[in-house]
Amino acid sequence: xxxxxxxxxxxxxxxxxxxxxxxxxxxxxxxxxxxxxxxxxxxxxxxxxxxxxxxxxxxxxxxxxxxxxxxxxxxxxxxxxxxxxxxxxxxxxxxxxxxxxxxxxxxxxxxxxxxxxxxxxxxxxxxxxxxxxxxxxxxxxxxxxxxxxxxxxxxxxxxxxxxxxxxxxxxxxxxxxxxxxxxxxxxxxxxxxxxxxxxxxxxxxxxxxxxxxxxxxxxxxxxxxxxxxxxxxxxxxxxxxxxxxxxxxxxxxxxxxxxxxxxxxxxxxxxxxxxxxxxx
Amino acid sequence: xxxxxxxxxxxxxxxxxxxxxxxxxxxxxxxxxxxxxxxxxxxxxxxxxxxxxxxxxxxxxxxxxxxxxxxxxxxxxxxxxxxxxxxxxxxxxxxxxxxxxxxxxxxxxxxxxxxxxxxxxxxxxxxxxxxxxxxxxxxxxxxxxxxxxxxxxxxxxxxxxxxxxxxxxxxxxxxxxxxxxxxxxxxxxxxxxxxxxxxxxxxxxxxxxxxxxxxxxxxxxxxxxxxxxxxxxxxxxxxxxxxxxxxxxxxxxxxxxxxxxxxxxx
Numbered sequence: 001x002x003x004x005x006x007x008x009x010x011x012x013x014x015x016x017x018x019x020x021x022x023x024x025x026x027x028x029x030x031x032x033x034x035x036x037x038x039x040x041x042x043x044x045x046x047x048x049x050x051x052x053x054x055x056x057x058x059x060x061x062x063x064x065x066x067x068x069x070x071x072x073x074x075x076x077x078x079x080x081x082x083x084x085x086x087x088x089x090x091x092x093x094x095x096x097x098x099x100x101x102x103x104x105x106x107x108x109x110x111x112x113x114x115x116x117x118x119x120x121x122x123x124x125x126x127x128x129x130x131x132x133x134x135x136x137x138x139x140x141x142x143x144x145x146x147x148x149x150x151x152x153x154x155x156x157x158x159x160x161x162x163x164x165x166x167x168x169x170x171x172x173x174x175x176x177x178x179x180x181x182x183x184x185x186x187x188x189x190x191x192x193x194x195x196x197x198x199x200x201x202x203x204x205x206x207x208x209x210x211x212x213x214x215x216x217x218x219x220x221x222x223x224x225x226x227x228x229x230x231x232x233x234x235x236x237x238x239x240x241x242x243x244x245x246x247x248x249x250x251x252x253x254x255x256x257x258x259x260x261x262x263x264x265x266x267x268x269x270x271x272x273x274x275x276x277x278x279x280x
Numbered sequence: 281x282x283x284x285x286x287x288x289x290x291x292x293x294x295x296x297x298x299x300x301x302x303x304x305x306x307x308x309x310x311x312x313x314x315x316x317x318x319x320x321x322x323x324x325x326x327x328x329x330x331x332x333x334x335x336x337x338x339x340x341x342x343x344x345x346x347x348x349x350x351x352x353x354x355x356x357x358x359x360x361x362x363x364x365x366x367x368x369x370x371x372x373x374x375x376x377x378x379x380x381x382x383x384x385x386x387x388x389x390x391x392x393x394x395x396x397x398x399x400x401x402x403x404x405x406x407x408x409x410x411x412x413x414x415x416x417x418x419x420x421x422x423x424x425x426x427x428x429x430x431x432x433x434x435x436x437x438x439x440x441x442x443x444x445x446x447x448x449x450x451x452x453x454x455x456x457x458x459x460x461x462x463x464x465x466x467x468x469x470x471x472x473x474x475x476x477x478x479x480x481x482x483x484x485x486x487x488x489x490x491x492x493x494x495x496x497x498x499x500x501x502x503x504x505x506x507x508x509x510x511x512x513x514x515x516x517x518x519x520x521x522x523x524x525x526x527x528x529x530x531x532x533x534x535x536x537x538x539x540x541x542x543x544x545x546x
Contacts, residue, residue, distance in 0.1 A: 180363065180365065180367045181367070181369060183337050183355075183361075183363075183367070184361075184363070184367050184369065185384070186336070186337065186354070186355040187335055187336075187337070187355045187356070187357070187359065187360075187361045188357055188380075188381050188384040188385045188434065189355070189356050189357040189384055189385050190380075190384035190385075191384070194383075194384060198369075198372075198380060199369065202369075202371040203371070205371075276371075278370040278371040278414075278416070279370060279414070279416030280370055280416065
């Protein structure tokens with residue numbers, strides 16, 4: 001019965017797709033993206049001209065001019081309060097790199113240790129459960145109290161915020177290792193260190209890198225807020241400073257740059273993730 | 281003569297939901313040097329548990345496992361294990377898997393020497409062309425060849441085979457069995473193989489130990505396989521003794537099943 005239906009539909013000329021008019025999904029998505037962009041920018045333009053918005057809101061054209069000026073000469077410096085966006089960006093990236101490196105150096109070894117030891121797992125669990133949901137900015141006063149230095153506080157906040165996803169993913173990754181791999185090492189008489197290096201680390205690597213990817217995303221989110229409060233340099237400080245200058249166009253430029261850098265950081269860890277992945 | 285491997289009266293039980301189940305109950309089995317012993321039994325009877333106890337991966341509650349008369353203290357490279365699901369490390373190439381075994385088990389560090397041993401072993405198992413491939417790019421049969429190569433490369437005193445052909449399709453299985461048979465007859469060594477395949481046991485083993493159905497599984501019988509070596513599958517199949525033994529073993533195994541079924545029914 002069902003066979004008859006299938007054979008019937010194959011020969012059915014009305015069911016033949018009209019291939020010439022069908023666009024592939026990528027083209028369709030590109031068209032949808034272009035249309036939505038025009039709609040958003042158009043709405044923005046209309047709203048800016050309508051008089052309902054604050055006078056601070058720039059039109060898209062003004063932002064475009066601001067953006068290209070900022071990108072054309074990103075590294076100028078006219079004193080402490082007037083530096084190019086590139087200088088701020090490098091300062092922020094430097095802080096994120098240092099804070100994130102500290103978090104990684106603590107979270108990966110600790111996570112491997114906790115993942116391998118049921119006792120350590122139970123002992124550390126209360127800290128993890130209690131501290132993980134705390135907002136990054138709540139750590140800011142603690143950082144200042146600990147160090148009296150705003151530079152160190154920024155690193156502290158980055159490190160402690162990006163620590164949790166790296167730690168939790170490392171613990172999970174180690175616990176999820178197929179016990180067969182560990183048995184192979186045991187039957188071969190592999191030393192503890194070589195088991196760690198050649199079995200545990202590569203077996204948990206995809207999950208660890210997934211944690212690093214989430215961690216770098218959080219670090220990049222947090223640095224903006226932290227720099228707004230701490231001041232001095234950095235893209236967060238830049239945003240705050242431009243708000244004091246009432247230059248919303250510069251802030252929108254900064255938002256685009258922040259988004260683009262975040263995207264690049266995420267993709268870097270995506271590439272790393274592809275490299276450590278293995279098929280069973 | 282001291283047996284190469286001596287399993288003495290091992291007991292293992294598991295506790296699940298507060299009920300204690302004895303899986304293997306005082307099982308003893310010896311493997312002489314250069315002897316191939318097959319341990320056969322219905323599925324779930326605990327034969328893999330016995331092998332894992334011999335490998336040191338599972339600790340018995342009582343009883344002993346001795347290699348050359350010396351009690352084992354956990355797993356070690358004096359016993360080469362071939363796992364049912366190959367257990368190759370998927371982030372290493374075939375060569376790296378074998379080099380890892382050599383470095384771990386024999387503490388070799390000379391790269392030239394390691395490569396020489398690996399190349400010779402790969403030629404033996406017909407895998408020279410696949411040396412630089414990742415395990416995920418190998419068929420099941422090829423993966424298990426690497427499994428055998430790894431167990432043999434470390435030059436163990438005995439190889440422990442946990443249903444080594446169990447995950448392979450029938451054609452690949454027969455082919456690999458023939459190769460393992462030829463390899464073993466060229467270079468005999470102590471081997472203990474767990475299987476549920478009667479033909480496989482009769483083809484490869486000098487003795488076949490039959491395990492009763494668990495719980496509380498014991499070895500109910502040990503049969504000497506009378507066929508002279510070198511054996512050939514086609515020759516064996518033609519011999520009336522082969523069919524006779526096979527029928528007897530099958531009867532023994534189904535008998536074990538019937539006993540338990542009758543016990544459950546009453």
